[in-house]
Amino acid sequence: MEDVAREAGVSPATVSRVFARRGNVAGPTADRVREAADRLGYRRSTLLDPLSARLIGVCAPYDPEEWQRAVCQRVADWVEARGMLVTTPALFGDGTAVATAVRAGAAAMVAPIFTPLTVSEGLLTGIDRVPVLRLAKSADERIVEAPGGPGAMHDVVAAGIDIAAGLRAAFDHLTGLGHRRIGLICNDRGYLAESLEVEFAAHHPARAVRGDFGAWTARVPKTVSGGAAAARRLLDATCTAVIVQSARQLHGVYQALRENRMMVPRDLSVIALGDSATLPFLQPAVTALRFREQEIADALLLGLQSVLEEGEQARRLTVPPSFVPALVSRDSTARVR
Numbered sequence: 240m241e242d243v244a245r246e247a248g249v250s251p252a253t254v255s256r257v258f259a260r261r262g263n264v265a266g267p268t269a270d271r272v273r274e275a276a277d278r279l280g281y282r283r284s285t286l287l288d289p290l291s292a293r294l295i296g297v298c299a300p301y302d303p304e305e306w307q308r309a310v311c312q313r314v315a316d317w318v319e320a321r322g323m324l325v326t327t328p329a330l331f332g333d334g335t336a337v338a339t340a341v342r343a344g345a346a347a348m349v350a351p352i353f354t355p356l357t358v359s360e361g362l363l364t365g366i367d368r369v370p371v372l373r374l375a376k377s378a379d380e381r382i383v384e385a386p387g388g389p390g391a392m393h394d395v396v397a398a399g400i401d402i403a404a405g406l407r408a409a410f411d412h413l414t415g416l417g418h419r420r421i422g423l424i425c426n427d428r429g430y431l432a433e434s435l436e437v438e439f440a441a442h443h444p445a446r447a448v449r450g451d452f453g454a455w456t457a458r459v460p461k462t463v464s465g466g467a468a469a470a471r472r473l474l475d476a477t478c479t480a481v482i483v484q485s486a487r488q489l490h491g492v493y494q495a496l497r498e499n500r501m502m503v504p505r506d507l508s509v510i511a512l513g514d515s516a517t518l519p520f521l522q523p524a525v526t527a528l529r530f531r532e533q534e535i536a537d538a539l540l541l542g543l544q545s546v547l548e549e550g551e552q553a554r555r556l557t558v559p560p561s562f563v564p565a566l567v568s569r570d571s572t573a574r575v576r
Contacts (some may be wrong), residue, residue: 243276243281247272248271253268255342258344293323295323295325295346296327296340296341296347297311297315297327298327298328298330298348298349298350299311299350304484304485304513305515306513313532326340328348334357334362338358347372349371349372349542351539353373353374353376370395372546373395376399397543401563403441403442404564406438409528410443412566412568414444416573418479418575420455420479422455422473423439423456423481423482424459424470424484425456425457435484435512436458455476462488463494465491469488469491471495474499474501504523505573509525509572511527513527514527514567519569526566526567526569527566528566528567530564
């Protein structure tokens, strides 16, 4: 693009817009760019020949939760059903995959994540940044942030997920069964895990009499062994119930209890954060805080439609919705012994 820009006497950003067929470029200028590309022998990939379809990035975070996979699949299905193309760049490392998608002409990114999507500054030199439709962790964050510092994309919050309200629903369910010593198992990294830890302490039913919840919180790897180790630790801390972030950690909790000749929920009641197709079939079936996957996907798609139809004027979504995870009561929670 830099070679073509020099040959045509325009900026690399203008070349990017012409190649990606995005944005407004005067006809004579666009013709000059294409003529310069022809003189230099530049050819676009045959996979990127002119199409009526637009290219949309659908991005799951690294090692996503089941509900995030489901949201991405619903978004991708909707996009493809309307004749648009889907690319799935990985949200990992310095953002090379995302930058490649933008250079290939992606008109927008959709990502069920809770933090702004960033790309190393040098990877975006000379190209336009595109809107990224994402989530926020609560109704209080239902805003659209202006483009941030180096590497920030156009950040558009399309929906909020009220994690605090979901935890309160779990606490109400457990305290109604007589539980007070309630623990948390969450991932050892990630913004959602950090938010869970903060909200857990802020809304715990024992917060008035207990200042430190460190003994009742286990941040462990997102693995079966991590969940098993966390379960043993929280049992030693005399917890009678636990809220678990990851499905893999959940399987570890069940494994640890079986190995110690204990049972769910007789010795430990369990609530999963997020539901999946397998949880109702565990023995016993798992009580879960279900993310409203279809509604979340619909909100992200509404934001996507807005930015595609209105371009720069649609950076703000005036009233994005906020969703509360719904408690689905099953057999893994019971009255405390």
